[in-house]
Amino acid sequence: MDLIEQLTQIVGEKGILLDEADMQGFVVEWRDKFIGKARAVVLPKSTEEVAAVVKACASSKSPLVPQGGNTSLVGGSIPFTKGDEIILSLRRMHTIREVDRLNGTMTVDAGCVLANLQQAAEEVDCIFPLRIGSEGSCQIGGNISTNAGGVQVLHYGNTREQVLGLEVVLPDGQIWDGMTSLRKDNTGYDLKQLFIGAEGTLGIVTGAVVKMYPRPKYQQVALAAIPSVAAAVEFLNLARTMSGDQVTAIEIIPRIAIDMVCRHVPNFADPMPDKYDWQILVELSSSSTEDLSGLMETILEAGFEQEIVIDAVIATSEAQQAHIWNLREEISGAQKPEGGSIKHDISVPVSRFADFIREADIAVRKIVPNFRSVAFGHIGDGNVHYNPMQPLDMDKEEYLGHWEEVSRVVHDIAVSMRGSISAEHGIGRLKSDDLVLYKPAIEIDLMHRIKKALDPDGIMNPGKLLK
Amino acid sequence: MDLIEQLTQIVGEKGILLDEADMQGFVVEWRDKFIGKARAVVLPKSTEEVAAVVKACASSKSPLVPQGGNTSLVGGSIPFTKGDEIILSLRRMHTIREVDRLNGTMTVDAGCVLANLQQAAEEVDCIFPLRIGSEGSCQIGGNISTNAGGVQVLHYGNTREQVLGLEVVLPDGQIWDGMTSLRKDNTGYDLKQLFIGAEGTLGIVTGAVVKMYPRPKYQQVALAAIPSVAAAVEFLNLARTMSGDQVTAIEIIPRIAIDMVCRHVPNFADPMPDKYDWQILVELSSSSTEDLSGLMETILEAGFEQEIVIDAVIATSEAQQAHIWNLREEISGAQKPEGGSIKHDISVPVSRFADFIREADIAVRKIVPNFRSVAFGHIGDGNVHYNPMQPLDMDKEEYLGHWEEVSRVVHDIAVSMRGSISAEHGIGRLKSDDLVLYKPAIEIDLMHRIKKALDPDGIMNPGKLLK
Numbered sequence: 001m002d003l004i005e006q007l008t009q010i011v012g013e014k015g016i017l018l019d020e021a022d023m024q025g026f027v028v029e030w031r032d033k034f035i036g037k038a039r040a041v042v043l044p045k046s047t048e049e050v051a052a053v054v055k056a057c058a059s060s061k062s063p064l065v066p067q068g069g070n071t072s073l074v075g076g077s078i079p080f081t082k083g084d085e086i087i088l089s090l091r092r093m094h095t096i097r098e099v100d101r102l103n104g105t106m107t108v109d110a111g112c113v114l115a116n117l118q119q120a121a122e123e124v125d126c127i128f129p130l131r132i133g134s135e136g137s138c139q140i141g142g143n144i145s146t147n148a149g150g151v152q153v154l155h156y157g158n159t160r161e162q163v164l165g166l167e168v169v170l171p172d173g174q175i176w177d178g179m180t181s182l183r184k185d186n187t188g189y190d191l192k193q194l195f196i197g198a199e200g201t202l203g204i205v206t207g208a209v210v211k212m213y214p215r216p217k218y219q220q221v222a223l224a225a226i227p228s229v230a231a232a233v234e235f236l237n238l239a240r241t242m243s244g245d246q247v248t249a250i251e252i253i254p255r256i257a258i259d260m261v262c263r264h265v266p267n268f269a270d271p272m273p274d275k276y277d278w279q280i281l282v283e284l285s286s287s288s289t290e291d292l293s294g295l296m297e298t299i300l301e302a303g304f305e306q307e308i309v310i311d312a313v314i315a316t317s318e319a320q321q322a323h324i325w326n327l328r329e330e331i332s333g334a335q336k337p338e339g340g341s342i343k344h345d346i347s348v349p350v351s352r353f354a355d356f357i358r359e360a361d362i363a364v365r366k367i368v369p370n371f372r373s374v375a376f377g378h379i380g381d382g383n384v385h386y387n388p389m390q391p392l393d394m395d396k397e398e399y400l401g402h403w404e405e406v407s408r409v410v411h412d413i414a415v416s417m418r419g420s421i422s423a424e425h426g427i428g429r430l431k432s433d434d435l436v437l438y439k440p441a442i443e444i445d446l447m448h449r450i451k452k453a454l455d456p457d458g459i460m461n462p463g464k465l466l467k
Numbered sequence: 468m469d470l471i472e473q474l475t476q477i478v479g480e481k482g483i484l485l486d487e488a489d490m491q492g493f494v495v496e497w498r499d500k501f502i503g504k505a506r507a508v509v510l511p512k513s514t515e516e517v518a519a520v521v522k523a524c525a526s527s528k529s530p531l532v533p534q535g536g537n538t539s540l541v542g543g544s545i546p547f548t549k550g551d552e553i554i555l556s557l558r559r560m561h562t563i564r565e566v567d568r569l570n571g572t573m574t575v576d577a578g579c580v581l582a583n584l585q586q587a588a589e590e591v592d593c594i595f596p597l598r599i600g601s602e603g604s605c606q607i608g609g610n611i612s613t614n615a616g617g618v619q620v621l622h623y624g625n626t627r628e629q630v631l632g633l634e635v636v637l638p639d640g641q642i643w644d645g646m647t648s649l650r651k652d653n654t655g656y657d658l659k660q661l662f663i664g665a666e667g668t669l670g671i672v673t674g675a676v677v678k679m680y681p682r683p684k685y686q687q688v689a690l691a692a693i694p695s696v697a698a699a700v701e702f703l704n705l706a707r708t709m710s711g712d713q714v715t716a717i718e719i720i721p722r723i724a725i726d727m728v729c730r731h732v733p734n735f736a737d738p739m740p741d742k743y744d745w746q747i748l749v750e751l752s753s754s755s756t757e758d759l760s761g762l763m764e765t766i767l768e769a770g771f772e773q774e775i776v777i778d779a780v781i782a783t784s785e786a787q788q789a790h791i792w793n794l795r796e797e798i799s800g801a802q803k804p805e806g807g808s809i810k811h812d813i814s815v816p817v818s819r820f821a822d823f824i825r826e827a828d829i830a831v832r833k834i835v836p837n838f839r840s841v842a843f844g845h846i847g848d849g850n851v852h853y854n855p856m857q858p859l860d861m862d863k864e865e866y867l868g869h870w871e872e873v874s875r876v877v878h879d880i881a882v883s884m885r886g887s888i889s890a891e892h893g894i895g896r897l898k899s900d901d902l903v904l905y906k907p908a909i910e911i912d913l914m915h916r917i918k919k920a921l922d923p924d925g926i927m928n929p930g931k932l933l934k
Contacts, residue, residue, distance in 0.1 A: 102700050102818035103849075125708075147653050158651065161628065176909050183848040184625060184814045185887035186614050186664055187894060187902060188932060189914050193660035197653055214708040233569050241592075241681040244755035246711060288711035288762075295755075347651045351569035381650040382570075420652035427654060435654060442643050446921075447656050453920035454913075465655060 003060050007042050007086070010052040015092070017041040026067060026087050029078050034429060036079035038065070041087040047167060047175055047206040050088065054204065055173030057086055063462050064088050066200035068142025069113065071134040073345075074428030076146065076199045076464050088204060090141050096120050097207070104212045105164060105181045110141025110205045117210070126212035129156035141205045147197035149424035154380035155248045155285075156213065159196065165209035166192040171202070171455040181209045194450065199426055200461040202454045216248070216285035220292035221321040223253075224300060224312040225276035229354035231308040232280050232379050236350070238306065239282060242299045246292075249283035250380040251328050257376050260334040261327055271313050271324055280379065281328050331376055332385075340396040341374065341387040342406045346414045347423035350382040356417060357384070363409040364388045367402055383423040386410060411438065427465045436467065470527050474509050474553070477519040482559070484508040493534060493554050496545050501896060503546035505532070508554040514634060514642055514673040517555065521671065522640030524553055530929050531555050533667035535609025536580065538601040540812075541895030543613065543666045543931050555671060557608050563587050564674070571679045572631060572648045577608025577672045584677070593679035596623035608672045614664035616891035621847035622715045622752075623680065626663065632676035633659040638669070638922040648676045661917065666893055667928040669921045683715070683752035687759035688788040690720075691767060691779040692743035696821035698775040699747050699846050703817070705773065706749060709766045713759075716750035717847040718795050724843050727801040728794055738780050738791055747846065748795050798843055799852075807863040808841065808854040809873045813881045814890035817849040823884060824851070830876040831855045834869055850890040853877060878905065894932045903934065 001009075008016050017023050018040050027036045039062075044050045057064050063085045067077045079085040090111035098107040101124040108117060114128075114135040121128040130143060132150040142148075144166070148159045156162070165179040178192055195202055226232055232252050239247045255277050262270050272279065282299075284292050296314050303309030315321040335341050348356045361373045370391035377385040388406060390399035411421045415438050427435050436444060447466055451458070468476075475483050484490050485507050494503045506529075511517045524531050530552045534544040546552040557578035565574040568591040575584060581595075581602040588595040597610060599617040609615075611633070615626045623629070632646040645659055662670055693699055699719050706714045722744050729737050739746065749766075751759050763781050770776030782788040802808050815823045828840045837858035844852040855873060857866035878888045882905050894902050903911060914933055918925070 100816065100818050102704065103816045104704070105816070147657075149651050149653075153651060157628075160657070161624075170909075170913075174909055176913065177907070178910070180885050180887070181816045182814050182885075182887055182890070183817070184616050184620060184845075184850045184890040186616075186891060187887055187889050187898075187906065188664075188910070189669075189917055190614075190627070190660060190664055191910060191913055193657060194917075197655075197657055202656075214704075214712060216711075237569065237571070237681075241754045244683075244711070244713060244753040245681060246755075286711040287708045288713075289756075347649050349567065349570045349572070349648045350650070351567050378651075383651045418647050418649075420647070420649055420654055422654050423649070423651040424653060431654075439654065440644070442637075442641055443645070443655070443658060446637075446643065446658055449920040450656055450661075450917070453916040 003056060003062055004040055006056040007040060007053060010056065011042050011044050011049055015043045015045065026070065026089060027079060029075055030071060034075040034078040037081050037083035038079045038085050038087045039083055041089055043089050043092045045092045047169065050169045050204055050206050051173050051175050053088060054169050054171065057459060058172050058457065061457050061459055062086055063459050065461055066090070066145070066204045068111065068139035069134065069137045071138040071142070072146070072428055073425045074430035076426055076428030077142070078429070080463060090139060090206070093206065099124055100181065101126065103181055105209050106212060107179065107181070107207070107209050108140055109207055110139060112140050114138050114140055114143060121212045122215065125215050127215050128210065129213055130159055130162060140208060140210070144196055144205050144208055145198060145200050146426045149383070151249055151378065153378065154250065162210045163192060163196055163208055164211060166195055166205060167207035168195050168203040168205055171457070171460045179207060179209050199428060199465045201451060201465050202460060214287045216287050218286050218290055218292050219321065220284045220296045220315065221324050222282045222296050222300060222312055222314045223271050223324050224280050224282060224303065224309045225272060226278050226280055226308060227310055229278060229357055232278070233350050233353055234306070234308045235280065235303055236380055238302060238308070239299050242302060243284055243295060246284050246286045246289065247282065248285040249281065251281040251377060252379040253279045253281060253328060253331070253376050254374065256372060256374055257331045258327065260338055261330045264334040264337050265330050268330070271327060272311065274311060276311060281324055335374060335387065335389065339390040340399045341389040342400070342403050344386045344407065344410050345423050345425045346386050346410065346419055346421065347381065347383045348414055348417045348419035352417045353379060353382055353384065356413060356419065357386070359413050360386055360410050363413060364406055367405055367409065368399065429464060432465060432467050470523060470529055471507055473523040474507060474520060477523065478509050478511050478516055482510045482512065493537065493556060494546060496542055497538060501542040501545040504548050504550035505546045505552050505554045506550055508556055510556045510559045512559045514636065517636045517671055517673050518640050518642050520555060521636050521638065524926060525639050525924065528924050528926055529553055530926050532928055533557070533612070533671045535578065535606035536601065536604045538605040538609070539613070539895055540892045541897035543893055543895030544609070545896070547930060557606060557673070560673065566591055567648065568593065570648055572676050573679060574646065574648070574674070574676050575607055576674055577606060579607050581605050581607055581610060588679045589682065592682050594682045595677065595679055597626055597629060607675060607677070611663055611672050611675055612665060612667050613893045616850070618716055618845065620845065621717065629677045630659060630663055630675055631678060633662055633672060634674035635662050635670040635672055638924070638927045646674060646676050666895060666932045668918060668932050669927060681754045683754050685753050685757055685759050686788065687751045687763045687782065688791050689749045689763050689767060689779055689781045690738050690791050691747050691749060691770065691776045692739060693745050693747055693775060694777050696745060696824055699745065700817050700820055701775045702747060702770055703847055705769060705775070706766050709769060710751055710762060713751050713753045713756065714749065714847070715752040716748065718748040718844060719846040720746045720748060720795060720798070720843050721841060723839060723841055724798045725794065727805055728797045731801040731804050732797050735797070738794060739778065741778060743778060748791055802841060802854065802856065806857040807866045808856040809867070809870050811853045811874065811877050812890050812892045813853050813877065813886055813888065814848065814850040815881055815884045815886035819884045820846060820849055820851065823880060823886065824853070826880050827853055827877050830880060831873055834872055834876065835866065896931060899932060899934050
């Protein structure tokens with residue numbers, strides 16, 4: 001019996017796609033950046049079916065690409081073009097197995113859509129704190145396999161911090177049931193850590209136990225003008241201390257980004273009455289303090305006194321809160337009509353944030369003298385979307401022709417500050433060459449040793465992350 | 468040149484101990500539970516010296532025992548009795564390399580004593596949140612290698628959560644410099660996770676970058692009587708929500724423990740006016756809310772209304788706060804004059820806490836009908852010190868003769884609830900047989916595969932954790 005017959009027997013006729021048209025949604029990256037070819041797409045309905053599929057593939061050493069919501073930004077879930085890979089989609093495994101309010105945990109299938117986890121937590125007056133743009137379609141298994149970040153990392157941590165237990169089908173088809181929900185367990189190597197962020201190269205996550213948190217009932221947002229990038233970091237520490245660690249977001253926004261949003265988003269009014277070079281969006285959240293606007297005012301006043309805040313607007317209604325958040329969220333979209341931009345997903349130590357932007361600007365200017373510097377994002381985590389834009393009078397394609405050169409100097413600077421070339425998005429296919437370029441050989445070697453120990457035949461998502 | 472000569476050349480005459488009397492403090496467990504024998508104790512002064520020592524040992528496949536403050540509770544840092552092992556003590560590597568207030572991080576040598584880290588953080592108005600009984604002598608390298616827990620895990624997490632970067636000497640003597648201080652970095656497998664909690668079996672931690680937090684300026688403590696063990700868990704959720712996550716400790720204390728403390732600690736007065744079966748110590752901490760006693764009162768009142776609190780005492784002075792904490796801290800000591808107790812370091816899902824105590828009591832009673840149940844500890848983490856005590860009229864040695872039988876049923880019950888047989892203390896030598904007994908074979912196999920991938924000759928702390 002050939003592999004396809006075996007797989008069909010395991011998942012049934014309805015659980016396997018062989019027709020190219022049917023496979024289309026699974027082999028194409030959502031921005032069309034990567035287009036691959038698969039031998040088949042299998043859609044198992046249970047952990048046991050996943051295990052049987054992997055066993056069948058392992059026995060013929062057939063490569064497997066695990067896939068969640070297919071929202072990767074680095075091509076991690078797209079097969080190559082040879083057409084010999086089997087895509088294993090988790091989308092039919094979407095049961096929330098248990099919500100344990102007292103223990104503050106949820107036990108879920110890997111194929112559950114992130115938004116469904118958020119909703120299940122809300123139903124017991126809790127939250128699941130992972131919030132990312134693709135939450136309506138990405139799956140928790142993919143979030144775990146890529147250690148997804150998002151806007152609330154500052155307060156709650158990355159996906160890694162949300163995972164207490166995992167269920168994984170190993171590359172030989174064995175099921176590892178590591179579904180504990182303990183806060184403390186020191187009985188040997190913490191195996192789940194291996195699979196979190198491994199981008200499906202060590203096994204297939206089929207289930208997880210994740211944490212929930214008390215739901216913050218009150219929220220307050222302000223936009224504050226600051227005298228320098230460095231002041232943002234000082235302000236973060238001030239706000240964190242004065243609020244009793246109730247800062248849930250600090251996002252930095254440059255003047256140029258506000259101007260672009262005002263230009264391109266219909267009827268969008270600048271929330272700030274005057275014009276400053278740098279702004280920060282500050283969000284406080286609490287499950288207890290009702291008077292958050294009083295607290296926000298006190299913190300901002302202390303910022304004025306320390307001369308790390310020069311002007312500020314506090315939202316006085318939910319509409320105004322949304323208005324300030326919109327400003328932040330519209331930046332990416334507003335960049336598009338302004339021409340080409342070269343995107344980076346950088347992190348540096350928070351204390352080096354200002355240095356990074358200054359040095360990167362100088363370096364990029366040497367390549368494209370009149371480029372426009374657009375740097376915004378999660379300053380609280382040291383995670384900058386550093387997206388230098390083309391000069392107004394330059395041809396877009398000519399500018400984008402500098403991508404590699406610009407990226408190289410930007411990454412060089414980040415790495416010289418012990419920063420990361422991929423803070424949130426992972427490596428996938430997009431950055432697997434860069435990984436070898438920037439990681440010390442000893443780390444690459446350690447990764448290969450781990451890979452070999454768990455997946456000696458190299459059938460799990462080959463060519464992704466590690467080449 | 469033989470190994471001892473090589474080592475002497477690396478660390479100098481003063482850096483090596485060969486005389487049995489000099490080695491005494493390194494080969495004996497502090498409670499005399501394990502007494503070993505070493506070929507030599509080497510005390511390198513730098514990472515490079517550690518690397519050279521390991522290289523020398525690796526070339527002759529000589530086993531190494533890494534040692535921090537030698538405060539292990541499971542014999543993890545004590546050599547066996549054959550006398551062929553080299554102890555590598557980190558105690559001469561005790562430099563705090565950098566304190567980065569803005570980034571909220573410290574970069575430290577592995578041999579720094581925990582209390583010195585706490586102090587260095589306080590000097591910049593921050594805290595390093597790991598607090599354990601041995602903090603005056605244990606070292607951060609040991610804390611990391613055992614993923615130490617303690618009383619503040621509820622709020623800040625285990626040691627694992629405090630580590631951003633690591634420097635490790637690998638079993639072949641290579642130095643892995645993974646000393647990043649990033650909050651977000653998704654560039655491949657998170658290698659540091661391998662070494663955290665590995666009890667020195669995969670390499671020697673020589674340095675680390677750890678997190679600091681805003682210093683809580685205000686603290687409030689109460690002792691509340693609760694109608695049942697289950698109520699403690701309900702109360703935890705209530706307090707967490709109402710305080711905006713400012714609960715830093717919830718410890719459960721049974722009546723029998725209060726009675727013992729009152730009996731054996733001179734002049735100790737019961738803080739509660741009336742006698743109840745179960746009490747909880749509740750601590751709130753905040754860097755912002757001054758009126759924590761008002762908040763504590765509000766939370767306790769809500770507890771009364773929901774009938775999960777039946778009486779309470781709020782500390783009105785620092786002396787009273789200390790008095791309530793003393794009650795908790797004196798329990799272990801007060802157990803001693805009462806006779807033998809069989810100790811366990813159990814964790815279960817928080818929601819199963821009440822079930823665990825009930826079922827364990829029933830099971831132990833079948834072995835020793837009149838035993839006295841003493842269960843106390845970190846209920847917020849589901850981590851119970853379940854220490855059943857001898858009946859008053861039984862011989863101590865006779866009672867302790869039941870240790871294995873009692874431990875077996877207690878561990879069986881914990882594991883049946885997907886709990887842990889070692890929540891905080893690790894495996895070391897004490898529980899390496901239990902590990903094989905209770906861990907699924909697939910986990911033991913995965914651990915061996917990791918061990919083999921990193922330490923193929925098995926020279927790093929052999930016989931600890933994994934047999």
